[in-house]
Amino acid sequence: MRQIVLDTETTGLNPRTGDRVIEVGCVEIFNRKLTGNNYHCYINPERESDEGALAVHGLTTEFLSDKPKFHEIAHELRDFIQGAQVIIHNAPFDLGFLNAEFTRMGLPPFVQYCDGVIDTLVQAKELHPGKRNSLDALCDRYDISNAHRKLHGALLDSELLADVYLAMTRGQNSLTMDVEEETSSDGEALEIVPLGEIIVVAASSDELAEHDTVLAGLDKSVKGTCVWRTYAV
Incomplete structure (x- = not known):
């Protein structure tokens, strides 16, 4: 959409x-x-x-x-x-x-x-x-x-x-959830399957370049240095 x-x-x-x-x-x-x-x-x-x-x-x-x-x-x-x-x-x-x-x-x-x-x-x-x-x-x-x-x-x-x-x-x-014990229709406790390991995927060089382009646009709009440049430093 x-x-x-x-x-x-x-x-x-x-x-x-x-x-x-x-x-x-x-x-x-x-x-x-x-x-x-x-x-x-x-x-x-x-x-x-x-x-x-x-x-x-x-x-x-x-x-x-x-x-x-x-x-x-x-x-x-x-x-x-x-x-x-x-x-x-x-x-x-x-x-x-x-x-x-x-x-x-x-x-x-x-x-x-x-x-x-x-x-x-x-x-x-x-x-x-x-x-x-x-x-x-x-x-x-x-x-x-x-x-x-x-x-x-x-x-x-x-x-x-x-x-x-x-x-x-x-x-x-958030990535964490408070989970209450769930039961089936016959009162049996349902097994809760834990989440697997969270995989972190690093940005590619093309994605980093696109990110820098967005930051440059923010710099221009605020006529200075946007806050994300500070975080990057």
């Missing part, structure tokens, strides 16, 4: 009052594995960001002034997500903006190009009722490092959310 983890940054909170999308980040997952085939772009919204939004993402009007306008990237974004299941944290927010952008161009709403949408905020609330379920809180809960997340960024947040989604849906959080 092809899935796309998506996040946006915007000039404000409400597309109905003219707020626009200024950044889109997409991370591809195929059969529960990150492929490295990601999509990212900054967008000139043709207006300034609200003060509160600017404090969140830090993308100034000057920085965005030479970036493409949404209608210039809409078709490549549509082609990238076409037919995939899209995963978003607090999906109504991002979909509201993307639907508005596509409708502004006279195209069908963005959501019509997706093969369904998963809202990880809804999932997290079901799994962890009464707890904080922001992206930062989920990173802490699933031991995913977000130390390099100083400001919100669509691609970085999509990468973090992809890790959170895979952790949240894997069904088992």
